[in-house]
Structures are given as C-alpha cells and as structure tokens.
Amino acid sequence: MPKVVSVHSYRGGTGKSNFTANLATTVAAQGHRVAVFDTDVPSPGIHNLFCLEPEQISATLNNYLWDEKPITDAAYDVGANVGLAADQLYLVPSSVRADDIARILKDGYDVKRMNDGFRGLVKALNLDYLFIDTHPGLSKETFLSIAISHVLVLILRPDKQDYQGTAVTVDVARQLKVRNMLLAINKVYSSLNREALQQKVEETYSVPVAGVFPLSEDVVQLASEGVFCTKFPDHPVSQEFRQVAQQIMEV
Amino acid sequence: MSDMQSLASSITAVTSPFRHYLHELHERYQALNDGAVADYIPELTLAKPEWFGICVVTKAGQVFEIGDCDQLFTIQSISKAFVYGLALEDHGRDYVNSKVSVEPTGEAFNAIVLDEKTNRPYNPMVNAGAIATTDLVKGANSTERLKRMLAMFKRYTGRDHDINVPIFLSEKATGFRNRAMAYLMLNFGMVSDRVDETLDLYFQQCSIMVTAKDLAMLSATLANGGVNPVTGERALDERYVQDVISVMLTCGMYDGSGEWAYRVGMPAKSGVGGGITAVAPNTLGVGTFSPLLDAKGNSARGIKVCEALSHDFGLHLFNVAQPAHDLAECIAGNDADNW
Numbered sequence A: 001m002p003k004v005v006s007v008h009s010y011r012g013g014t015g016k017s018n019f020t021a022n023l024a025t026t027v028a029a030q031g032h033r034v035a036v037f038d039t040d041v042p043s044p045g046i047h048n049l050f051c052l053e054p055e056q057i058s059a060t061l062n063n064y065l066w067d068e069k070p071i072t073d074a075a076y077d078v079g080a081n082v083g084l085a086a087d088q089l090y091l092v093p094s095s096v097r098a099d100d101i102a103r104i105l106k107d108g109y110d111v112k113r114m115n116d117g118f119r120g121l122v123k124a125l126n127l128d129y130l131f132i133d134t135h136p137g138l139s140k141e142t143f144l145s146i147a148i149s150h151v152l153v154l155i156l157r158p159d160k161q162d163y164q165g166t167a168v169t170v171d172v173a174r175q176l177k178v179r180n181m182l183l184a185i186n187k188v189y190s191s192l193n194r195e196a197l198q199q200k201v202e203e204t205y206s207v208p209v210a211g212v213f214p215l216s217e218d219v220v221q222l223a224s225e226g227v228f229c230t231k232f233p234d235h236p237v238s239q240e241f242r243q244v245a246q247q248i249m250e251v
Numbered sequence B: 001m002s003d004m005q006s007l008a009s010s011i012t013a014v015t016s017p018f019r020h021y022l023h024e025l026h027e028r029y030q031a032l033n034d035g036a037v038a039d040y041i042p043e044l045t046l047a048k049p050e051w052f053g054i055c056v057v058t059k060a061g062q063v064f065e066i067g068d069c070d071q072l073f074t075i076q077s078i079s080k081a082f083v084y085g086l087a088l089e090d091h092g093r094d095y096v097n098s099k100v101s102v103e104p105t106g107e108a109f110n111a112i113v114l115d116e117k118t119n120r121p122y123n124p125m126v127n128a129g130a131i132a133t134t135d136l137v138k139g140a141n142s143t144e145r146l147k148r149m150l151a152m153f154k155r156y157t158g159r160d161h162d163i164n165v166p167i168f169l170s171e172k173a174t175g176f177r178n179r180a181m182a183y184l185m186l187n188f189g190m191v192s193d194r195v196d197e198t199l200d201l202y203f204q205q206c207s208i209m210v211t212a213k214d215l216a217m218l219s220a221t222l223a224n225g226g227v228n229p230v231t232g233e234r235a236l237d238e239r240y241v242q243d244v245i246s247v248m249l250t251c252g253m254y255d256g257s258g259e260w261a262y263r264v265g266m267p268a269k270s271g272v273g274g275g276i277t278a279v280a281p282n283t284l285g286v287g288t289f290s291p292l293l294d295a296k297g298n299s300a301r302g303i304k305v306c307e308a309l310s311h312d313f314g315l316h317l318f319n320v321a322q323p324a325h326d327l328a329e330c331i332a333g334n335d336a337d338n339w
Helices: A016-029 A061-065 A098-107 A111-124 A140-148 A160-175 A194-205 A217-222 A236-250 B003-015 B017-030 B042-046 B078-091 B093-099 B127-135 B142-157 B165-174 B176-187 B195-206 B212-223 B238-251 B254-263 B300-313 B327-332
Strands: A003-008 A034-038 A089-092 A129-133 A151-156 A181-188 A209-214 B053-058 B063-067 B268-270 B275-280 B284-289
Touching (some): A003 A140, A016 A034, A016 A089, A016 A129, A016 A151, A016 A236, A034 A111, A111 A129, A111 A140, A140 A160, A140 B003, A151 A160, A151 A236, A160 A181, A160 A194, A160 B003, A181 A194, A181 A236, A194 A209, B003 B063, B017 B053, B017 B300, B017 B327, B042 B165, B053 B212, B063 B212, B078 B093, B078 B127, B078 B212, B078 B238, B127 B176, B127 B195, B142 B212, B176 B195, B212 B238, B212 B275, B238 B254, B254 B300, B284 B300
Parallel strands (some): A181 A209
Antiparallel strands (some): B053 B284, B268 B275, B275 B284
C-alpha cells in the first residue's frame, strides 16, 4: 500500500522543503516510486531543489486545483536532475507566478480536490510514496495533510517559539488521529549536547526524534540549488537523512 | 462542538471512505442520461441536464457534498412534506387528519380526486392535499403566512431562502388545475375561503430556492428527531416527525411510492425541479439534485443514488440483513487506509 509522508513545521524557515527533497530522494534512490507535492501554495519553492526551472513548468498544482488540468499534467519527472533513473521521482510544483498566488490566496481552493489529487496521482503513477511539502503553521490544508498521512514528520529548531508551536501541532495531529509522528530537530548549534536535547524533546512531546541535524554551513552554501544528499552523499548530514528515511520506511 | 472539533470533523469528512464512496456513485450515475427536464413551464427548461449533486448529512452533523451541491433550483413538491409538518404544529394531528387523509392515491400527483365519503384529499403529498395543508398554515395575512413558512425552512436548513419570482408567476399563471382543485375543496368545505391567498402561498412554497445540501439538511433534521444536526435548532415538534416521515414513505414519490417503499425503503419526497430528499431515521439525510426526470416525475439519477445507498448500507427501513458495508465504520474510517 502506498505511504503518505507529510513534512511540516509550525514556523517557517525550519527546513521543510530541504527535508522533503532529501527524504524523498533518499527513498526513491532505494528503488521506490516517489512523488512530491508542493502544497505550500502561498510560498512555493521546492522546485528549486529539484532544479526544475519555472520556464520548464507548464501546468502546476494551481491549474489542477482550479479544474483546468488533470493532476498528471502537473507531475514532472525530476529523477534525472538528482541522479536517479527516469520514472522514479516526480514533483508536482505550485505556481510561482504572483497572479496565481494572489488568486489562490483570494479565492482559496477546495481542500477535497487536493485530496482527490493526491489519490489520483498515486493511482495514475502507481506510487509507493507520496511526500507532501506543506506551508508552515496550521490551516485547513495542513489539517488535511496531517489527516491523510501515514507518517507526519515535524521539524523544529532549538528555539522557544518552535517548542511552543510544535506542542500545538502535536496536539492537533493527535486530534486528527495521525497514525505515526516523527520529530526532526534541525539547525542545532555545535555547543548543544545532542543526546540530552533529543531526550528532552522526546519526553516533552512523547514523540520519537528521528534525527538531529547540525546547523550546517555546507547546507546553506548549496543555497537550494540541488538536493544535498545527492551532491554530498558522504556528508554527516546526508547520513542523518538516510537514518530518518529508514525510519519512515520502517513505519 | 468546539471550533477545533468542528474543523477536525470537516477534515475527517474529506478523508472519509464514505465521501469516496459517494464520489464513485456520482461518477457512475453522471453517465446516466435517461429522462427529461420538466417543461410544463418555460423557466424549468433552463435547468442543465448534466447538473448532478449528492449531499449526505449525518445525525452527528457531518456533511458530505459531491458535485453540484450549491446549485439553486426550485424545491417544488418537496415543500409539501415540510408544510404538512407546519400544519400539524399549528393545529394538531386530529384536526389536520380531518382535512387531509394519509392514503396513497395510486393516481398522478395532479389528479382531481377526493375521498368520496369524507371529501378529504387523499394525502398531503399530492397537489390537492398540499393545497389543503397550505390552507392550514396560520398567519394574519399572506405576508405573515409566507414569512412563517420561510422561517420554518430556515430552521431546517440553517439558512435564508428566497423565492424564484419568475417561476412563482409562471406556476400561478398556468396553475388552472390546482385552482380547480382548490375550488372543489372549497365547495366541500375542506378549505377556508381565502382560496386565492392560499393558492399564492402554495405556488410560492413550490418556488422556494434550495440546493442539494439544503435537501440533505431537511431530511437529516427529520432523521435527527426534528433538530437540525448542525445548528442544533429545533425545526419540527418531535411528536410530528413520525407523521411527516410516514406520509413520505407511503406517498412521497408520486405514483412510484409503492415501488420506492419496496425497493429503497427510505421515506423520501421528490420534486419536479430535480430534487429528492430521503430520510434514514436516526442515521442520516440524503439530498440529491439532477433535473432529468423519469416518467413519474422523479429524478432519475437521484433514484439510483438512493437505491445504491439503501442497498449498500442497509438503509431500507425494514432491512434485517447484514449490509455490504457498515455505515458507521465507513464514515469514521480514513481513506488513507485504503489507497
């Protein structure tokens, strides 16, 4: 049965898109058929990591949500851009056109249609994994992606605002009867004791921590131009991604 | 329900396998193009044959909408069941029964026929009986009576309703047969002498604009003992819910009522606007809208949807067999568990 993985955080800038791209690529590299949905319609961006240029994009998730295009028209094979074979990794990007973003913010969209789009693509492409990159914070769309996920990956930084927001999100996820939840702590500065941090976070939320990621200049230097774990497969950060991906696959 | 719970409930409705099931029904019967749009007045012919909406509202207030559930159309005869409820509240069961019987006619909805012994119209779901129950709606003048009727529909659906004026005027201009029936009943003393006012009110109630979702709210309110399951407001005195549902079962589907009770077994009322409202008591309400009508004046796609729901979930009133699917399980499930 296909598995849906949502990557979410309460606040912005935690590294959602970076995590989604790396985890999806790692899972696809193990021979699974994977698609990534960029449901961050107000501020899309993950297409940059997969090196999909706006001029290569004709149909987007927006066109599907407006009933202008079938969902399959908005799915792009991005495997070759991250060193994978064809027909292995797909991306459904959201539009970066200002008019399109304004329209979706102004009119909203039918959250049922989003759900039908997920299901439709899973069927059409015979997918094993569907990764959902989300908009930060809580919204109807977040609720939907949490409700349909088999695994919810919540990212937080060692920061009071993140701690508080994550508590709210964990509470909501439990009310929505989420099946599995994993936490990932990102941007941990080197002076912090990683084991102690992990233990404290797990105790606070009663949710397992799947990975602890350092504040990494190497990641920043890539500046979203590519998927880190394919560019630097032996880097400790890539190893940590593989560990999180493994836990997702074992759930 | 807290806001958090209500938002969570709206999301679980999206991910419920029941919505998925309804989606498949909608796809299957959208392809059905049998029947014809009503054409006895020109305004009704404007309805598009492809329009098709299915809405189900559960007793717990969960709303499932598929297809054209926001499209407005005229309620037509469906109003009859609910105005009957209002007449019962206004006068009590005995008095209303003395004016309108509850026997199926076996005749068409517009038959000019009264009970030979008592002079009563046969039942409140045919035109003659509906005119008689409309006559019973209390109010000092036509405006007040109309306002009371619209307020009643609002209690059921949770929103304000308008009247389609061109349809009302057309119904009024061509309703000679209904006028004849009203005067025949006046002749026998079965209706009061404010005949023209009552006929206007009758034509107005048929011209109330509703959606498939409104129809589901109407029947869900009956299913929930007269209380709207979303707003919590009481729309009909609990004592009369059973009266309304009973006549819907025996007389609600025009002269197709017997076969409907046999095959579907969900008390229902249809209208030539293309709507059907169907009740599964204590469980849910169904509202369907598709303007293609069969020879008996019932929505062809709507009938198929109700048949399927009744069969697949055992919603027939007299069903004792194990249905193909467990409704509660299907509604509470998550379709992510079944890709």
